Amino acid sequence: MSIEKRIKKMFAQPKKGETYELRAGLVSQYANERKDTIKQVISAMTVGKDVSSLFPDVLKNIATHDIKQKKLVYLYLMNYAKTNPELCILAVNTFVQDTQDPNPLVRALAIRTMGCIRVDKMVDYMEIPLTKTLNDENPYVRKTAAICVAKLFDLNRQICVENGFLEKLQNLVEDSNPMVVANAISALAEIHETEPTLNVLTVDSVLLKKLLLALNECTEWGRITILTALADFEASSSDEASHIVERVVPQLQHSNPSVVLSSIKVIISNVEKLQGEEHEVVLKKLAAPLASLVSTAPEVQYVALRNIRIIVEKYPHLMTNYFKVFFVRYNDPLYLKLEKIEIIVRLASSSNSNMILNELKEYGYEFDVEFVKRAVRAIGQVGIKISKSASKAVDILIGLINERELYNEVVISLRDILRAYPEHSAMITPTIVQSFDKLVDPEAIASFIWVMGEFEVVNYESRLSEFVDQFNDLDIGVQNALVYSIVKINVKTGALKDLLAKLFNNVDKVENIEVRDQIYLYWRILSLDDSSELKKLVLTRLVKIETTIPQFQPELLEFLLRELSTLNSVLFTTTVGKGSKQTQITKIKDVKLNVINDENLLDFDDDDSETSKPGESVNILDELNDLFSSSSISPPVNNSSSTAQIAQNSTPVSNNKNTSTGGVSQDLLDLF
């Protein structure tokens, strides 16, 4: 830097000075200084400074034989083309020239960069260089040009179609070089996703053969591209499906887990078409590779685990021998630990439940509170799912409540077990009663109250009356449970008259309309003379629940099986990405996660169904919410699910009124 410059710099405004200096450097007569300055410009760009004002000066350096410098100038162009669209035209000449350079690296670089300069005017000049590079003798250039077609399509569909680039791209699928084939398919898939109506990538038997051949020669990424295209192909016969599977199975041995997962996707999409023994044999081959995915990098494991959850639901016996693989590791991140528990509870069977419960018990002593909570719930889930292990689950839960102060979680889990196995009440109820003072979570409190009503618990009066006094401050779930239990105890034993009266007298002050209506309903029912019908109605036990493990609705499950390895399959949604999946999405838009208990809700008596709300259904709904919470588009799906459930609840209510209590419905109508 000359002294003169330094003096200039001293007087200039600092910021202006920097730009000025860069500008001076860019037009320096020394090549080295120009190059260094370009680097400085890029450096400034990287840290987020706006150097777009230097556009014309940087552009002056585009004509160079130094590839490194060329790359830097191109990089600058890509970043700031939008701010100076008119000036970009000045670069066109160099681009076109570069696509004829003797060096294939330069040709490829030019065509790659042209596609990345997202300026309308650029499009007009792309036709000739793109045509030329698509037919280049060097595969490196061709593979770059193939991708550029997708870029052009994204910029301007019309020009891309009119100039026949799509056909040219389709021809490249026949190329002799595997990487060109892979990139051509990748570009076609990209175009297909944005515009499915063009049908650019239709896998037919001819293309199928080509793809299966290229599969063994491609790089790992090329294989994924091809496998993804294969997964969308519908085999026309069991022979064809068998052929595809046969060719894809070797890929399960690839060291790239993503290739493995994509192969699994192809195999699963074809496996149902296989006949007889082959079906079982092929499925069996998936188990070990799936288990191995659990030894990969944590993020990849996460994708694998979410996918395994889908696969296991479709093929429950596939992974049963591998349940130990999913035992959590001490140093797993929390999201993996939670996901592994999800798989473990689904793999629980009568032969391994003992071992699984012992393992889950250990988790109950871990450090992380969220993990421990989930483990407690899992113990309940396994206890309910496997009837013979219920008492062991209860033992473990009671042990945990004493040693680790997990009152809320344990009480909820115990409540669930009671729903499934009321015969354990003698063991469970004392624990729940003892824990009462420690309960904070509304669901746990509601559980406690429900248990009081359902099973004979002594000394309930004072506790319930406390609740009645602060009725409006309670959580709605707790209110529901409270109303239900007071009525039930009253009908059973005749006690609690005062509390009941208090409840009825203050009904107008109840804020929640559902709870208010519920109280009104009971009031009416209780004022009837026919007490035998009444008892039958109120005292019927809830239908026994079979499991508290949420399951996918069949349609959603089928959809997700086809989506393995994609974002949808990780988020359990149908809504990520629009494009080609659009048709499917509209078809399955109203899909909701189905929980087995839903069906049972229909059979419940009116009061029971109301109380079941603080129970499983809410529990599971929360979980469904969680499943969907990560997607911003899904709430409609969610809502429809909950409204559907409410509707289901209310239908039997009115039915019961009509059949069992005759004139009551008229009375009710009067009330409103």
Add this chain to the structure above:
Amino acid sequence: MASAIHFCDIKGKSLLSRDYKGDVPSNAIEHFPFILVEADEDPAQASPVVVYNDVNYCYITHSNLYLVALTKNNSNVAQVFLFLHKLVQVLTDYFKELEEESIRDNFVVIYELLDEMMDFGTPQITETKMLKEYITQRSYQLEKKMKKAQQLGPPSAITNAVSWRNEGIVYKKNEAFLDVIESVNMLINPQGKVLRSEILGKIQVKSHLSGMPDLRLGLNDKLTNNAKGVEMEDVKFHQCVRLSKFESEKIITFIPPDGEFELMSYRLSTPLKPLIWVDCKINRHDNSRIEILCKVKAQIKKKSTANNVEILIPIPEDADSPKFRYSHGSMKWVPEKSVIVWKLKQFQGGKEYSMAAQLGLPSVSMEENAHEVKRPVQVKFQIPYFTTSGIQVRYLRINEPKLQYQSYPWVRYITQSGDDYTIRLQD
């Protein structure tokens, strides 16, 4: 398929980025720090895939960095994560260490690599060895070559079926080194019963071979021969191995990349006996001290020796002033990790050592500590010349059709602890 890739610092601020598709708003990354904060506040909801405002954030961590891929469509997430990990690997190969500093220092090369490794969201060339052929850190090298050869093209191998090896490699002495490395993961209960065990094995190859050699590897496993041998549950191969040949004929054949690479990996979950067994009893005298009695036994062949054995015993966070009694090795107290570490440089098979430690506890302990959280004992070790699975390399045939040279394969075996060799403590 990623739309953009960002390197972010520990707070989530973008250091360097490359936008491949332009369909994600450029300010989307500004939300990333909030994602990190949320993950920190509510760890139960945290996951490496986050959706916000229709943009999907897929991220991995590496030293003090986050690598974030942004996408708009229903991408293949597994591929995205694999690519990010690959990117870390390539950049580590280039700069020895990938961290904030090395990104700032090498931004030009990183831009070049990002350009070469992914195009419009599709991964392209990700083999370090190939990339190094035409993307170098020092630009003058490139200029020099330019003058010499007038043009420096992409290595022809890049797009070939054998995309991992260039032609014309020459060594004076043709050698191939095979390392069979088995990592053992084990979870043992306080009574010495193994609850879960697995072997993660791999064969690491260092190839110093000329030309285009074709290699054939013979192992004593059940997958490759039907005789009595080791039964591997799942084998994964480097992309150079001909998978269809393996599937049909159970033969491992390949043209190796030059230099070091992982040829294959395998997994076994056969029941194992503990290799190093630690019997550890912790007696806690509330509000005064804890006593630790620890016995360790090497349950391996007398001829074998375990090296660099480390036994990490958890202690309460507020424990202090340790006193140790031991006959072998060395003891260390690592308060920041709340463990004491017992190191044994050499540990011969069949030997048994013991150690006693005493630590003081503060007289007033916090309420929370009343329910001591259980952490397991961790063990680290290496056992050379030994594989737990019993796998052996039978032969490695090297055939270079044109050069027909003599070559020497070398094989080494080692068993080591995996990242999860743990022993649970008594209640």
